[in-house]
Amino acid sequence: MNAYSGRLLERWRSGDPHAFEEVVNCFHGPLLSYLISLLHHIQDAEDVAQDTFFRAHKSVHQLRDPAKLWEWLKRIAHNLAMDRAKNSRRSGFATDPSEIQTIAEEVQVSSPDAAEAPDETWSQLSLEVIVEAIEGLPEIYREVAVYHYLQEWPYGKIAQALGIEPAAARQRIRRANKLLRSVLMHRMLKRTSPT
């Protein structure tokens, strides 16, 4: 991310509006994943992510070091998330009921075989579980996992976002897949094993 974010930051600081859109495009996935792991509520995470980018846009001139762009965004997000968590009495992971219906319909339309009975191993899988597993990965694989699994970006786009060669992106996807499946399998087995 650092090589690309250097040029991006300079354009953003100089007032290029397209640079802001690129920043959002590049960072909103990892930021959303981070916020879901903090807040355990997707709507809150989405709201805080939006607020984070607006606040960052207002104060981008304060950031000097492009290498710190991601950490800076995370810090803003973390502070906003803590304020949000203090003001919220929610617990657990929730989705608006009408949203569940819409998503269910979309799954029916876009994934005709999603109606098949899911394999037992993954029947307990949820977005929160995946996000927690991804956030527990080493950073080098965490970003790739967000882009590949949650945003479903092709590896060429992932390579561009990370400022690496496509072959390197493919290698990270392979490794992230092994790690993630191992972590998730372990969690799924813990959940389904008799107590």
Next chain:
Amino acid sequence: MTCDEYQSEFPLYVGHQLLPEEDAEIIAHLQSCALCRQALEEERQFARAVHNVSLPFREASQNIQRSAQKAIRREPQVIPSHRLPESPRMRLAIWSVAAALALIAVVLLRHPGATEIDHVADWAIENYPLIDQTHALRGDPATVRAWFREHHQIDISPPVNVDYGKLVGCKMAEMGRDPAPLLRFNGRETSAVFILPARFAATFNAMGNRDISRDGFRIVVWAEGGNPYLKISRLM
């Protein structure tokens, strides 16, 4: 390659992201290796489960991008105070230009999305001949990918679970291209439906369906399910 190496390619294989020759190599290996066939089926189940439960994430992701696009249209540039010129005359000149631009923006906003519609309409009309070429494409995703790579030097990622009897394209916006290639082609009506980059959804949502006729084509744009669509038909 060892079985371990083949299996490490399965995440990209089930996502249709490998080159045709890589696909062919895996397919050939699967014909003689029950272990890898089993591993592939497990990877498919995992990928399907992740895809289904992560839909809310992509919805939220689109919302964040749309909201940022709206915000940047309202306030495209943030000029830190320390960068404003000191001279009152220069400041007056700058604010006058800003006021004029704001006035132009108000005029444009009375026809929301007009320039964007023209932009996508231009693109659709220009790329219509592509439909006549791509509609003949059938079959597996690897063939379609290879065609786009050879003829247009772009690398598309067809979505999982695509019925290639009907769909021959996907969102190019994911690859940084603007707008998007063919989603569906109906040979009898000579019409085609494109799915556009997510950033157009905000404009289409705001102005509702638009239906224009230009240069021998009818173009309809609309937003549905959070996605912006364009349909182009040749006027007979």
